[in-house]
Amino acid sequence: MSEYNKPLPEIQPYSKGYWDGTKQHKLLIQHCNSCDSNIFYPRRDCPKCWSQELDWIEASGKAEVYTYSVTYEGVEEAFVDDLPIILAWIDLPEGIRMHTNLVECEPEDVHIGMAVEVVFRDVTDDITLPYFRPVKRGV
Amino acid sequence: MSKRGLAIIGVGEVPTLRDPERTRWDILLDVCMEAIHDAGVDKNRIGAVISNNPMAQPAMQNDMSLGKIPEVMGLEGCRDIAICNAGGASTTNCLRLAEQHIESGQADFVLVPHTTVQSDIPAQDLINFFATAPLDKQFEYPYGVTFNGSMGLITQRYMYETGATQAEMAAITVALRGWGALDPMSIFYGKPITLEDVLNSRVISTPLLAKECNLLADGGGAMVVTSHEIAREMSDKAVYKLGHGTRFMSATPFMRKDIFHRKAYRESSQDALAQAGLSIHDMDLRQIYGAYPYTQASALEGYGVCEEGEGAKLWASGRCGPGGDLPCTTMGDATGRGHTGSGVSMAFYIDTVRQLRGEAGERQIDNCQHAILTTSGGSVMNTCTTVFGRQVR
Numbered sequence A: 001m002s003e004y005n006k007p008l009p010e011i012q013p014y015s016k017g018y019w020d021g022t023k024q025h026k027l028l029i030q031h032c033n034s035c036d037s038n039i040f041y042p043r044r045d046c047p048k049c050w051s052q053e054l055d056w057i058e059a060s061g062k063a064e065v066y067t068y069s070v071t072y073e074g075v076e077e078a079f080v081d082d083l084p085i086i087l088a089w090i091d092l093p094e095g096i097r098m099h100t101n102l103v104e105c106e107p108e109d110v111h112i113g114m115a116v117e118v119v120f121r122d123v124t125d126d127i128t129l130p131y132f133r134p135v136k137r138g139v
Numbered sequence B: 001m002s003k004r005g006l007a008i009i010g011v012g013e014v015p016t017l018r019d020p021e022r023t024r025w026d027i028l029l030d031v032c033m034e035a036i037h038d039a040g041v042d043k044n045r046i047g048a049v050i051s052n053n054p055m056a057q058p059a060m061q062n063d064m065s066l067g068k069i070p071e072v073m074g075l076e077g078c079r080d081i082a083i084c085n086a087g088g089a090s091t092t093n094c095l096r097l098a099e100q101h102i103e104s105g106q107a108d109f110v111l112v113p114h115t116t117v118q119s120d121i122p123a124q125d126l127i128n129f130f131a132t133a134p135l136d137k138q139f140e141y142p143y144g145v146t147f148n149g150s151m152g153l154i155t156q157r158y159m160y161e162t163g164a165t166q167a168e169m170a171a172i173t174v175a176l177r178g179w180g181a182l183d184p185m186s187i188f189y190g191k192p193i194t195l196e197d198v199l200n201s202r203v204i205s206t207p208l209l210a211k212e213c214n215l216l217a218d219g220g221g222a223m224v225v226t227s228h229e230i231a232r233e234m235s236d237k238a239v240y241k242l243g244h245g246t247r248f249m250s251a252t253p254f255m256r257k258d259i260f261h262r263k264a265y266r267e268s269s270q271d272a273l274a275q276a277g278l279s280i281h282d283m284d285l286r287q288i289y290g291a292y293p294y295t296q297a298s299a300l301e302g303y304g305v306c307e308e309g310e311g312a313k314l315w316a317s318g319r320c321g322p323g324g325d326l327p328c329t330t331m332g333d334a335t336g337r338g339h340t341g342s343g344v345s346m347a348f349y350i351d352t353v354r355q356l357r358g359e360a361g362e363r364q365i366d367n368c369q370h371a372i373l374t375t376s377g378g379s380v381m382n383t384c385t386t387v388f389g390r391q392v393r
Helices: A014-021 A077-082 B022-041 B060-064 B066-074 B088-101 B121-134 B147-161 B165-181 B195-199 B227-235 B263-276 B293-303 B309-315 B333-337 B341-357
Strands: A028-032 A053-060 A060-073 A085-091 A097-101 A115-120 A126-134 B008-019 B046-052 B080-086 B109-116 B203-205 B218-226 B239-248 B283-290 B370-375 B382-388
Touching: A014 A028, A014 A053, A014 B341, A053 B060, A053 B218, A060 B147, A060 B203, A085 B147, A097 B333, A126 B203, A126 B227, B008 B022, B008 B341, B022 B046, B022 B060, B022 B066, B046 B066, B046 B088, B060 B080, B080 B088, B088 B109, B088 B218, B088 B239, B088 B341, B088 B382, B109 B341, B121 B341, B147 B165, B147 B203, B147 B293, B147 B309, B165 B195, B165 B309, B165 B333, B218 B227, B218 B341, B239 B263, B239 B341, B263 B293, B263 B370, B263 B382, B283 B293, B283 B341, B293 B309, B333 B341, B341 B370, B341 B382
Parallel strands: B046 B080, B046 B109, B283 B370
Antiparallel strands: A028 A053, A060 A085, A060 A115, A085 A097, A115 A126, B008 B218, B008 B239, B109 B218, B239 B382, B370 B382
């Protein structure tokens, strides 16, 4: 898997738990034990109450498309072979909005409000990126 | 002498081009000298130089940050320099800091310059800069996002919520290019486009089409500013700041609750208008720097010029473009001018000065007494709204 040449996330000390989670194919959301809020993206201190009593909860992996955009050109060289790329903002029931790519679907199948679920891709030995795909009906 | 308030008394600008032969320093010296001549002040009375940070151009940034401008230009009365970087809102921060130098008595006249050359930077480097500087490197960048893609996400949601059609959105670009076609400072001077031109252009990031995205270009501008009182005594061409308001939303686009910035436009404009003692309906000109068409629509909704969701339809009606009765963004925005990085905001202030002076040529709107102007930085992290007038109220 050493040939992955796209940008990898610049992991910070306080986001390590998130990326350790994706490696185990779990979508972890930072949670503040002091004020009970869910935090995304991960930080050192809770942005609401500045507590450092932070923990991780596992998200259901279900989400809904808030908006999307299909990119056909203008990307960095490393992404050219992936075009078209479906960018999306998705809302998790845990109260989190994330930026992701929608995969395992065609651009014309995507719509706002579409139900999606997390899917993990081990892009290198160390990094697993979470993506989202449509929830298959009747499964 | 009371040194309150801020007035723009001199402007200088070069045409927006893609011409790597024209150096950053050539642009800088030309616009600074023109602004100082236009102001009618001796160069040695410039008490401070507050520069707009040239994005993605580290050598020029160092020159500006570390004092080269007053040294090269021989500004013998210069007491200090500074540089402001807030992306597209950099010029606004320069003006705020300039006002502080004036009010504290350290400078009677402040020079505020900008220069940018992007045509000598490889396209891939620029794509990388705009995909990393204003966007998140952990949670956005690994997904192949570009700046156009990020703005495409917001535009898609805007159209979904408001019912604005692709043609109505495209009409905004037609109007902006219409203004640009009348502006000798625009890279699109003499080059208007039709609705079909926009709708038939390539798809970049849905729903954004190629003509709705920005052409990165080279340019620059400069202003000389002083206090209200000095301006009144020495200049009949001064343009006065009457009020200012600002709101911050978020650095990262997906973190933003107010994703179309309506609340930020509304609150920042209400603050600015309240200080000016004026209403949005007293404004003869609305200048919106958002760099993408949806901002031209949502700003009018936030200002209260029209109802929420009606902004794109208002543009499509033709009322905001050349010849319309609600002229907006006569500067053309980055879409109609060519995107000169952080300097687009400079061009907005200069165009506002030209309109209020009655020196806007073919773009001149009738009897322009008051204008409202909003700039934004980064991925529209903020809205910085200023009301200008021809007279101090």
